[in-house]
Amino acid sequence: xxxxxxxxxxxxxxxxxxxxxxxxxxxxxxxxxxxxxxxxxxxxxxxxxxxxxxxxxxxxxxxxxxxxxxxxxxxxxxxxxxxxxxxxxxxxxxxxxxxxxxxxxxxxxxxxxxxxxxxxxxxxxxxxxxxxxxxxxxxxxxxxxxxxxxxxxxxxxxxxxxxxxxxxxxxxxxxxxxxxxxxxxxxxxxxxxxxxxxxxxxxxxxxxxxxxxxxxxxxxxxxxxxxxxxxxxxxxxxxxxx
Amino acid sequence: xxxxxxxxxxxxxxxxxxxxxxxxxxxxxxxxxxxxxxxxxxxxxxxxxxxxxxxxxxxxxxxxxxxxxxxxxxxxxxxxxxxxxxxxxxxxxxxxxxxxxxxxxxxxxxxxxxxxxxxxxxxxxxxxxxxxxxxxxxxxxxxxxxxxxxxxxxxxxxxxxxxxxxxxxxxxxxxxxxxxxxxxxxxxxxxxxxxxxxxxxxxxxxxxxxxxxxxxxxxxxxxxxxxxxxxxxxxxxxxxxxxxxxxxxxxxxxxxxxxxxxxxxxxxxxxx
Numbered sequence: 373x374x375x376x377x378x379x380x381x382x383x384x385x386x387x388x389x390x391x392x393x394x395x396x397x398x399x400x401x402x403x404x405x406x407x408x409x410x411x412x413x414x415x416x417x418x419x420x421x422x423x424x425x426x427x428x429x430x431x432x433x434x435x436x437x438x439x440x441x442x443x444x445x446x447x448x449x450x451x452x453x454x455x456x457x458x459x460x461x462x463x464x465x466x467x468x469x470x471x472x473x474x475x476x477x478x479x480x481x482x483x484x485x486x487x488x489x490x491x492x493x494x495x496x497x498x499x500x501x502x503x504x505x506x507x508x509x510x511x512x513x514x515x516x517x518x519x520x521x522x523x524x525x526x527x528x529x530x531x532x533x534x535x536x537x538x539x540x541x542x543x544x545x546x547x548x549x550x551x552x553x554x555x556x557x558x559x560x561x562x563x564x565x566x567x568x569x570x571x572x573x574x575x576x577x578x579x580x581x582x583x584x585x586x587x588x589x590x591x592x593x594x595x596x597x598x599x600x601x602x603x604x605x606x607x608x609x610x611x612x613x614x
Numbered sequence: 615x616x617x618x619x620x621x622x623x624x625x626x627x628x629x630x631x632x633x634x635x636x637x638x639x640x641x642x643x644x645x646x647x648x649x650x651x652x653x654x655x656x657x658x659x660x661x662x663x664x665x666x667x668x669x670x671x672x673x674x675x676x677x678x679x680x681x682x683x684x685x686x687x688x689x690x691x692x693x694x695x696x697x698x699x700x701x702x703x704x705x706x707x708x709x710x711x712x713x714x715x716x717x718x719x720x721x722x723x724x725x726x727x728x729x730x731x732x733x734x735x736x737x738x739x740x741x742x743x744x745x746x747x748x749x750x751x752x753x754x755x756x757x758x759x760x761x762x763x764x765x766x767x768x769x770x771x772x773x774x775x776x777x778x779x780x781x782x783x784x785x786x787x788x789x790x791x792x793x794x795x796x797x798x799x800x801x802x803x804x805x806x807x808x809x810x811x812x813x814x815x816x817x818x819x820x821x822x823x824x825x826x827x828x829x830x831x832x833x834x835x836x837x838x839x840x841x842x843x844x845x846x847x848x849x850x851x852x853x854x855x856x857x858x859x860x861x862x863x864x865x866x867x868x869x870x871x872x873x874x875x876x877x878x879x880x881x882x883x884x885x886x
Contacts, residue, residue, distance in 0.1 A: 406884075414777075420625035476824075529759075546885045549883060551883065556686070561684070571701070573759065574791050577791070578783055581777065582776070585883070590759050595720070
């Protein structure tokens with residue numbers, strides 16, 4: 373029943389292929405929940421929105437309590453997707469294995485709804501493979517996470533031959549927010565310089581971030597340029613980077 | 615082979631200088647850029663050291679530019695592009711000419727992987743080949759997404775400068791993906807260092823209920839306001855700080871940074 377409702381909603385609300393969605397969980401990291409003021413979710417979401425807009429995407433989504441399961445239904449089918457939230461290898465009772473996923477905000481310190489890969493796959497049914505997916509959370513860069521598959525992206529790295537037009541970034545193990553902020557800023561900046569997704573990832577590895585607190589991972593096509601299809605390449609003064 | 619590479623470098627340099635006015639080799643009208651160009655190592659000579667002869671064919675140097683780095687430092691940027699305008703090599707230098715960043719694009723995703731000692735040896739070999747200073751001490755070696763990171767953290771009077779130092783990124787076969795060298799300005803150290811137990815007391819008083827400091831305080835040079843401030847374009851001098859790490863009541867890790875003299879909160883970070 374729930375699946376049918378989600379599917380129907382996804383069909384009704386599916387965004388066009390030019391859309392990007394940016395979600396960030398603010399509440400779970402807010403002072404009233406952790407005792408410490410934390411501006412990272414807003415800043416991470418802002419830099420993702422800015423970069424995706426500059427790459428030609430129409431950016432929607434939500435930061436804070438408006439990031440709910442319902443909002444996720446509307447945004448999951450986007451061609452470009454970014455989320456910053458708590459993530460883990462959550463248990464999927466349907467398949468009886470740990471599968472990855474992340475929490476919505478929903479205005480809750482604890483117990484916010486978990487979005488599982490199987491639910492996201494259902495929300496995306498009929499949508500083409502995502503162009504760019506950035507899961508800024510713990511654990512969803514691990515092999516055990518099924519989130520890449522939920523967005524239609526295989527967990528393999530391709531370069532040169534048979535490259536898919538898609539790119540997925542996630543983090544292995546625990547990801548610290550401040551360190552992720554530095555890495556993501558460098559990744560977006562390189563994309564805006566015209567680098568391909570793989571080259572942007574390589575360049576972000578060169579940024580001075582603490583590898584004890586962040587282990588980034590990617591899958592997809594190294595040479596993929598994740599700009600909106602109708603937008604074309606950003607104006608690079610005649611240059612294009614690989 | 616060496617002579618061939620130098621000849622090719624010279625050839626590329628000449629082609630770039632003649633064919634594209636205002637390239638990395640030609641001086642720019644901007645005064646800062648003009649002074650920077652005087653001591654700049656041409657990207658063509660670096661390319662000759664890093665790329666195979668067949669990879670050098672058809673490369674063109676783009677006009678050099680002044681940019682601000684991720685760490686907020688003003689740098690000269692040189693880019694070599696190949697057929698179709700695809701970036702092949704990027705080099706950033708400080709305004710005094712010191713090499714700060716080399717990034718190669720499209721380095722093969724080799725499998726396999728390197729042992730720590732092999733990765734360190736490869737990284738040192740790349741640094742030596744480029745004529746760069748050999749960093750002191752033992753590096754940290756980590757892997758991420760099939761790349762190996764060899765990191766020498768800069769130390770000043772035995773105290774690490776967080777996120778500063780030399781970082782070399784290699785592919786699984788040991789080929790260079792890129793390297794970066796960070797040397798941030800440091801603030802004056804406090805005239806009197808607070809004791810670590812005093813730092814623990816102040817840190818404990820700042821924590822929310824249920825949170826716990828679970829390690830001894832450690833001294834480090836850090837970027838202030840990393841946790842709460844803007845954190846971008848930061849050429850802010852690093853401050854000497856006591857770093858206190860622990861866990862919040864939900865089990866998430868955190869770190870507090872307190873000024874090593876006044877014990878004022880400089881910043882913090884944590885895991886979601």
